[in-house]
Amino acid sequence: VDVSRDPFDRIMSSLDGPMIVVTAAAADERGGCLVGFHAQSSITPGRYSVWLSKVNHTYRVAQYATHLGVHFLSSSNRALAELFGTRSGDQIDKFAGRDVVTGPGLVPLLAECANQMAVRKVAVLDEGGDHVCVVTEPVLVRDASPFEPLMLSQLSGLRAGHPAEEREEPPTMRAP
Numbered sequence: 001v002d003v004s005r006d007p008f009d010r011i012m013s014s015l016d017g018p019m020i021v022v023t024a025a026a027a028d029e030r031g032g033c034l035v036g037f038h039a040q041s042s043i044t045p046g047r048y049s050v051w052l053s054k055v056n057h058t059y060r061v062a063q064y065a066t067h068l069g070v071h072f073l074s075s076s077n078r079a080l081a082e083l084f085g086t087r088s089g090d091q092i093d094k095f096a097g098r099d100v101v102t103g104p105g106l107v108p109l110l111a112e113c114a115n116q117m118a119v120r121k122v123a124v125l126d127e128g129g130d131h132v133c134v135v136t137e138p139v140l141v142r143d144a145s146p147f148e149p150l151m152l153s154q155l156s157g158l159r160a161g162h163p164a165e166e167r168e169e170p171p172t173m174r175a176p
């Protein structure tokens, strides 16, 4: 028994889930990151929600974007998961040299992911935590199912390019 972690952490780390890459574009900048927090969130109308970390470059780009790209990774996309999950758009262009298709709202879509959606942002929930919920409406969906999703359990050992703990408490709430 790992007594260094609390019960919430223990339950969460016992769960597994499929991994996606979320992309966005705004003001001539492209962003994208690996995301484990995501789910279908309505049947009619169809809704898909993703949670973006406030410290990520992707979050900053997504704030100004109308659409996002949601790419469901398959077991052949391991290297892509590593690139989008461990490196930051603050330092590198993750899209350089990749086959990128421009989708609705100029969203950059990764051609190498056969199961993908262009989604329109419908609502954003920031309840004060380190991730923000973006509720979206799928507007363009490509699928090559059945496919074998790349699971969180297959990515153990990856260190996030921007760990959520980077989020700073401001020394003051007053403007300088």
Ligand SMILES: Cc1cc2nc3c(=O)[nH]c(=O)nc-3n(C[C@H](O)[C@H](O)[C@H](O)COP(=O)(O)O)c2cc1C
Pocket: 031, 032, 033, 034, 035, 036, 037, 038, 051, 052, 053, 054, 055, 056, 057, 058, 059, 084, 085, 086, 087, 088, 089, 090, 131, 152, 155, 158, 159, 160, 161, 162, 163
């Ligand atoms: C296993 C794993 C799961 C992750 N899940 C999320 C997530 O749900 N939401 C998110 O915004 N970032 C998540 N990240 C973190 C980002 O993918 C990572 O910090 C990335 O390098 C940020 O890139 P950016 O600064 O270019 O946006 C995850 C990272 C890993 C390794």
